[in-house]
Amino acid sequence: MEEKTAKKDKIPRQPMSEQEADVRKRNFEEVPFGYTPELAMKEAERCLQCKKPSCIDGCPVAVDIPGFIKLIKEGEFTASIRKVWERNSLPAVCGRVCPQEIQCEELCILGKKGDPVAIGNLERFVADNERNHGTGELPPKARSTGKRVAAIGAGPSGLTVAGDLILKGHDVTVFEAFHKPGGVLVYGIPEFRLPKEIVYSEVNFLERLGVKLECNYVIGKTISIDELFDQGFDAVYIGVGAGLPRFMNIPGENLIGIYSANEYLTRSNLMKAYLFPEYDTPIVKGRNVAVFGAGNVAMDAARTAMRLGAEKVRIVYRRSREEMPAREAEIHHAEEEGIEFYLLTAPTRFMGNEKGRVTGMECIQMELGEPDDSGRRRPIPLEGSKFELECDLAVIAVGAGANPILTQSTEGLDINKWGYIMADPLTGKTTKKGVWAGGDIVSGQATVILAMGAGRLASNSIHDYLTWGW
Amino acid sequence: MFEILKRQEMADGTVVLNEISAPLIAKKAKPGQFVILKANETGERIPLTMAITDPKKGTITIIYQVVGKSTALFKSLQVGERFQDVIGPLGKHTHLEKLGTVVCVGGGTGVAVMHPITKGLKDVGNRVIAIIGARTKDLLILEDEMKAASNELHVCTDDGSYGHHGFVTDVLRDILKKEDVKLVVAIGPVPMMKFACQVTDEYKVKTIVSLNSIMVDGTGMCGCCRVSVGGKTRFACVEGPEFDGHQVDFDELMKRLNAYKEEEAVAYDKFKCDCQAG
Numbered sequence: 001m002e003e004k005t006a007k008k009d010k011i012p013r014q015p016m017s018e019q020e021a022d023v024r025k026r027n028f029e030e031v032p033f034g035y036t037p038e039l040a041m042k043e044a045e046r047c048l049q050c051k052k053p054s055c056i057d058g059c060p061v062a063v064d065i066p067g068f069i070k071l072i073k074e075g076e077f078t079a080s081i082r083k084v085w086e087r088n089s090l091p092a093v094c095g096r097v098c099p100q101e102i103q104c105e106e107l108c109i110l111g112k113k114g115d116p117v118a119i120g121n122l123e124r125f126v127a128d129n130e131r132n133h134g135t136g137e138l139p140p141k142a143r144s145t146g147k148r149v150a151a152i153g154a155g156p157s158g159l160t161v162a163g164d165l166i167l168k169g170h171d172v173t174v175f176e177a178f179h180k181p182g183g184v185l186v187y188g189i190p191e192f193r194l195p196k197e198i199v200y201s202e203v204n205f206l207e208r209l210g211v212k213l214e215c216n217y218v219i220g221k222t223i224s225i226d227e228l229f230d231q232g233f234d235a236v237y238i239g240v241g242a243g244l245p246r247f248m249n250i251p252g253e254n255l256i257g258i259y260s261a262n263e264y265l266t267r268s269n270l271m272k273a274y275l276f277p278e279y280d281t282p283i284v285k286g287r288n289v290a291v292f293g294a295g296n297v298a299m300d301a302a303r304t305a306m307r308l309g310a311e312k313v314r315i316v317y318r319r320s321r322e323e324m325p326a327r328e329a330e331i332h333h334a335e336e337e338g339i340e341f342y343l344l345t346a347p348t349r350f351m352g353n354e355k356g357r358v359t360g361m362e363c364i365q366m367e368l369g370e371p372d373d374s375g376r377r378r379p380i381p382l383e384g385s386k387f388e389l390e391c392d393l394a395v396i397a398v399g400a401g402a403n404p405i406l407t408q409s410t411e412g413l414d415i416n417k418w419g420y421i422m423a424d425p426l427t428g429k430t431t432k433k434g435v436w437a438g439g440d441i442v443s444g445q446a447t448v449i450l451a452m453g454a455g456r457l458a459s460n461s462i463h464d465y466l467t468w469g470w
Numbered sequence: 471m472f473e474i475l476k477r478q479e480m481a482d483g484t485v486v487l488n489e490i491s492a493p494l495i496a497k498k499a500k501p502g503q504f505v506i507l508k509a510n511e512t513g514e515r516i517p518l519t520m521a522i523t524d525p526k527k528g529t530i531t532i533i534y535q536v537v538g539k540s541t542a543l544f545k546s547l548q549v550g551e552r553f554q555d556v557i558g559p560l561g562k563h564t565h566l567e568k569l570g571t572v573v574c575v576g577g578g579t580g581v582a583v584m585h586p587i588t589k590g591l592k593d594v595g596n597r598v599i600a601i602i603g604a605r606t607k608d609l610l611i612l613e614d615e616m617k618a619a620s621n622e623l624h625v626c627t628d629d630g631s632y633g634h635h636g637f638v639t640d641v642l643r644d645i646l647k648k649e650d651v652k653l654v655v656a657i658g659p660v661p662m663m664k665f666a667c668q669v670t671d672e673y674k675v676k677t678i679v680s681l682n683s684i685m686v687d688g689t690g691m692c693g694c695c696r697v698s699v700g701g702k703t704r705f706a707c708v709e710g711p712e713f714d715g716h717q718v719d720f721d722e723l724m725k726r727l728n729a730y731k732e733e734e735a736v737a738y739d740k741f742k743c744d745c746q747a748g
Contacts, residue, residue, distance in 0.1 A: 177689055179508055179515075179555040216557045218689055222494050245693045247703065254696055254703060254722055256729040263692035271514070271686065277740050280514040280540055281686075282733035356725030403690050405708065 013115035044073035060453025089163025095124025142169035155183020157239030157439030160455030220409035243403030252350030261397035286393020293397035428458030493528030502564030521582035533582035569652035577658025607632035664720035
């Protein structure tokens with residue numbers, strides 16, 4: 001056993017080649033190129049095929065990780081993607097945007113001494129290979145049950161529920177408020193991190209399985225949940241996302257050129273403002289850009305601004321590097337592309353010109369005090385440390401709250417004091433009969449894969465309910 | 471879905487009416503609510519308040535002024551063609567209650583938005599005095615419809631080519647002097663709403679305005695439409711579009727409406743150019 005480990009350790013973790021930082025920071029094409037089949041098989045070789053694999057415990061949807069990697073090693077790519085599909089309907093997405101370093105890869109035994117197996121890269125490879133060279137053959141579906149399920153929101157959570165339940169023989173319709181499916185995968189995550197063509201291809205896979213998709217439905221406005229039941233749906237899953245931008249409530253925040261991250265990214269990604277005027281939606285192209293917040297969304301906004309031609313892009317964050325919530329890889333990519341970090345800095349007001357456009361901001365420096373409720377050290381303003389910075393575009397990426405459109409229009413659905421839906425953490429069941437919920441509208445803003453994990457729990461529970469009545 | 475069943479050019483072709491098939495929206499829509507429309511794949515999402523909704527026929531009617539690329543693109547759609555996307559009904563509907571005498575002031579295409587509200591206010595038992603205006607006679611829309619929807623109609627043109635020579639605010643002031651008005655609803659260009667609110671403020675009459683901020687999603691997700699009302703930031707798409715006019719920061723709204731003026735000019739020029747070439 002020891003000998004075997006030693007031998008496999010000799011193959012180093014295979015990196016994916018990627019666009020040079022100086023080139024990619026001015027285009028919207030995807031940053032990494034992905035593995036070739038040879039590289040993928042070489043990386044797959046590193047997997048120890050543990051008898052009790054802990055990587056699976058780190059996956060919110062419990063993909064059989066050693067199983068699909070073994071098939072890659074053997075060159076059985078079609079069998080491999082089928083193995084992934086058993087647990088995950090969006091592998092090309094997850095391979096790209098999951099924080100593997102704190103999930104499956106963190107638990108990989110190889111990581112104890114060296115680098116863990118590049119599980120995310122392998123998942124991405126096998127999904128891309130199927131999309132580009134696959135047979136298009138669909139996985140087997142259970143016999144029709146005649147039960148109808150409505151999934152509200154075509155984001156990661158709703159699509160997971162749809163994928164799970166269609167395979168179990170239920171008739172699934174996904175309702176989406178926007179004009180295109182994908183949710184945050186389409187309006188939020190930029191093209192250079194997740195090409196939209198990939199999202200549409202994953203959605204198309206679900207449609208080929210028989211999932212019906214209805215865009216332009218704002219549930220709670222166009223039609224209510226109770227009306228869905230009247231129309232014959234047997235169960236409803238709510239996966240509408242958080243959907244309410246947070247602002248900082250400082251003077252000057254309504255000046256032109258100050259966006260919520262939701263608006264900035266939606267304009268650029270969903271509406272394709274980066275292709276203006278081929279696409280009609282405009283976007284303010286800043287030269288001096290400030291992005292507030294330090295999560296993945298902030299990194300996405302900063303890197304988008306750079307690609308739209310900014311001269312200077314700053315991440316302004318009131319805590320220190322240690323507390324930054326973004327993935328290390330995202331921070332690294334942003335730094336490589338020349339994004340500057342103004343840490344322990346908070347804005348106090350924005351200044352504008354006679355046209356109402358933002359021209360600058362006043363900031364104050366912070367120091368870290370005792371830990372607050374979140375367990376992170378609380379930033380405290382340093383007196384006399386105010387300074388001014390020029391900026392003609394500001395993006396506020398300090399998190400999101402709960403959008404009330406659906407919850408306010410639905411009787412019998414209990415929400416907590418922040419407006420998030422109360423749902424059983426093990427089943428996703430809400431207080432309303434026949435209604436489940438999961439993802440950001442339950443947990444508050446989190447990750448794609450956690451929303452998918454919540455969708456998985458709910459789809460299991462919905463299947464039980466439709467089969468046994470509980 | 472979203473097929474154009476009727477298309478009519480008004481006000482010298484600067485204003486267009488489209489009756490669109492949208493049964494679900496028509497069934498739910500109430501006066502004061504809006505829809506978001508997108509003409510085609512590359513199009514922008516444009517919010518427009520509905521002028522007429524017909525739940526039986528399953529149609530909604532929008533009336534818009536052609537001001538740039540997106541509305542010119544809308545205008546180019548013919549009967550039988552479709553809007554790619556129509557989303558709604560969005561926003562809060564007008565609160566209709568019996569108060570006594572109310573005045574409805576509509577300017578430009580705001581008259582179209584005002585029409586169902588005027589009718590609604592009359593239907594619940596108010597005595598409705600309507601004032602509509604336009605720059606000149608040819609630009610006036612829905613005069614007959616507004617006459618039918620109200621108890622008393624006053625028409626104004628800025629150039630005196632028809633009706634009262636002057637602004638709607640002049641007539642509004644005269645009415646407020648004589649009558650015990652309980653509520654004023656003012657919908658039209660931002661300067662008109664701003665001045666109407668200044669007049670009604672003098673007479674301390676509650677005034678509702680409908681704001682046409684720029685929007686993207688229209689469901690409270692992006693905050694593009696934010697307006698300052700009573701010193702607080704509100705989202706016109708979900709908390710509006712109607713607000714207490716005396717609390718609205720119209721100057722900020724006017725600036726925000728001009729946010730993309732340069733880009734709009736670029737897009738419109740390109741569109742006209744492409745049309746000629748095509």
